[in-house]
Amino acid sequence: MLTKTFGSAVQGVNAYTITMEVVVTAGTNFYVVGLPDNAIKESQQRIEAALKSRGYRMPRTKVVVNMAPADIRKEGAAYDLPLALGILHASQQLQTEVLDEYIIMGEMSLDGELRPIRGVLPIAIQARKEGFKGFILPQENAQEAAIVNNLDVIPVSTMQEAIDFLEGRLEIMPVRIDTRDIFEHAANKYSADFADVQGQENIKRALEIAAAGSHNAIMIGPPGAGKTMLAKRLPSIMPPLTMQEALETTKIHSVAGKVGAGAGLLSARPFRSPHHTISDVALVGGGSNPQPGEISLAHNGVLFLDELPEFKRSVLEVMRQPLEERRVTVARAKVSIEFPANFMLIASMNPCPCGYYNHPEKECVCGPGVVQKYLNKVSGPLLDRIDLHVEVTPVTFDQMTETRKSETSQDIQIRVDKARQVQAVRFQEFPDIHSNAMMPSQMVKDICLISEAGRQLLKTAMERLGLSARAYDRILKVARTIADLAGTEDIEIQHLAEAIQYRSLDREGWAG
Numbered sequence: 001m002l003t004k005t006f007g008s009a010v011q012g013v014n015a016y017t018i019t020m021e022v023v024v025t026a027g028t029n030f031y032v033v034g035l036p037d038n039a040i041k042e043s044q045q046r047i048e049a050a051l052k053s054r055g056y057r058m059p060r061t062k063v064v065v066n067m068a069p070a071d072i073r074k075e076g077a078a079y080d081l082p083l084a085l086g087i088l089h090a091s092q093q094l095q096t097e098v099l100d101e102y103i104i105m106g107e108m109s110l111d112g113e114l115r116p117i118r119g120v121l122p123i124a125i126q127a128r129k130e131g132f133k134g135f136i137l138p139q140e141n142a143q144e145a146a147i148v149n150n151l152d153v154i155p156v157s158t159m160q161e162a163i164d165f166l167e168g169r170l171e172i173m174p175v176r177i178d179t180r181d182i183f184e185h186a187a188n189k190y191s192a193d194f195a196d197v198q199g200q201e202n203i204k205r206a207l208e209i210a211a212a213g214s215h216n217a218i219m220i221g222p223p224g225a226g227k228t229m230l231a232k233r234l235p236s237i238m239p240p241l242t243m244q245e246a247l248e249t250t251k252i253h254s255v256a257g258k259v260g261a262g263a264g265l266l267s268a269r270p271f272r273s274p275h276h277t278i279s280d281v282a283l284v285g286g287g288s289n290p291q292p293g294e295i296s297l298a299h300n301g302v303l304f305l306d307e308l309p310e311f312k313r314s315v316l317e318v319m320r321q322p323l324e325e326r327r328v329t330v331a332r333a334k335v336s337i338e339f340p341a342n343f344m345l346i347a348s349m350n351p352c353p354c355g356y357y358n359h360p361e362k363e364c365v366c367g368p369g370v371v372q373k374y375l376n377k378v379s380g381p382l383l384d385r386i387d388l389h390v391e392v393t394p395v396t397f398d399q400m401t402e403t404r405k406s407e408t409s410q411d412i413q414i415r416v417d418k419a420r421q422v423q424a425v426r427f428q429e430f431p432d433i434h435s436n437a438m439m440p441s442q443m444v445k446d447i448c449l450i451s452e453a454g455r456q457l458l459k460t461a462m463e464r465l466g467l468s469a470r471a472y473d474r475i476l477k478v479a480r481t482i483a484d485l486a487g488t489e490d491i492e493i494q495h496l497a498e499a500i501q502y503r504s505l506d507r508e509g510w511a512g
């Protein structure tokens with residue numbers, strides 16, 4: 001008897017329906033064909049033990065499973081449940097007429113208990129698109145799948161529950177959640193707030209500009225000056241995620257297995273802070289079965305690289321293209337997968353190995369040329385792609401003990417939102433552009449118009465600092481964002497002057 005069950009394979013951030021054809025005939029042995037990996041080939045032992053523990057039998061005849069389409073690689077143990085149900089149906093131990101109405105996925109333990117799987121959200125989206133009635137999956141993944149409406153999400157904790165449901169002996173109510181209500185209640189909830197930061201007003205201003213225009217920034221200062229603390233609070237002043245952004249972000253985290261058990265839609269902007277020992281594949285994504293890297297997990301949020309010069313040169317250089325294109329393409333011999341990577345890069349670094357170059361009180365003990373050598377660990381092309389270079393100075397005792405309350409993240413976010421609304425109107429005819437930082441060079445010429453006095457100021461700065469053409473564009477984009485925050489239509493000379501001062505590392509003689 002031929003039986004068909006349906007599962008799904010995830011490639012990149014998209015899912016593809018897999019048809020599992022099971023036939024039980026005369027003969028011996030268990031065969032799985034259709035590009036399965038070792039985890040799927042080993043499923044025979046898990047399935048046999050699970051069936052026996054629940055009072056069913058593994059057919060002692062020839063069992064052939066074909067996983068179609070055969071040219072897509074199938075990986076992982078998430079096919080255990082559909083394979084087990086297909087074998088039971090093909091051997092007439094499962095009596096049901098609705099097996100082909102559901103996408104079924106789940107990893108089984110030896111006693112038939114189900115374990116959570118990854119990639120649930122893209123699978124649910126594809127199931128709804130292809131007209132399946134529902135999705136039978138492990139209990140822990142139900143909230144995540146229920147984000148997708150018009151699809152019956154059937155949570156089961158054991159193989160037996162799935163069998164009883166399909167045979168009509170057990171009624172399981174589909175999981176329903178009000179996605180918008182949950183999203184609105186959970187959105188914009190952050191534990192860290194700028195109100196906790198005493199002093200550092202110039203750094204707060206720079207991060208406000210960065211958030212308003214989605215600009216990349218780097219903070220240079222001695223240890224203990226507050227660079228990491230300030231960076232961690234950046235998501236709290238960024239505009240709240242839209243529903244579309246939340247779905248995109250959750251989809252990526254689902255594929256990577258980063259959505260916690262029982263969790264649903266991600267409502268806060270991601271903040272990723274990888275250690276400096278990270279490999280280039282872990283940062284940008286890849287592997288034999290390509291998985292999203294840290295820059296994709298930071299999509300619609302912040303990627304924070306602490307102690308930037310300590311990262312391997314090769315790791316930093318692979319970021320150059322994603323910073324420009326806001327996506328990562330992982331190419332393999334048989335497949336090319338694209339991951340979104342629209343993130344804000346925030347980096348921090350000490351000015352020298354000892355950390356006290358340009359410190360107002362402590363003396364730098366680094367030898368001649370050491371400071372420049374340390375800074376050269378970060379390449380010029382990468383610095384060109386960072387809009388704001390901000391010098392962070394230590395907080396004084398008086399600032400630390402000041403009783404006056406600092407401005408809250410909510411207050412700053414209101415100004416950031418207003419600037420983003422101006423940009424939304426400006427770029428409403430360009431669906432791929434959402435902020436000033438995303439403007440291509442041609443658009444910069446049309447939108448970032450400056451007066452003759454501003455042009456002369458910029459010319460002088462370019463000549464003295466030896467800025468590149470890319471840095472010229474960056475200054476104009478930052479000036480445009482400063483003007484948006486100020487609520488002015490034109491870029492005025494003070495906006496341009498402030499933008500120029502955020503190119504610290506381009507300044508001749510900065511490192512001695």
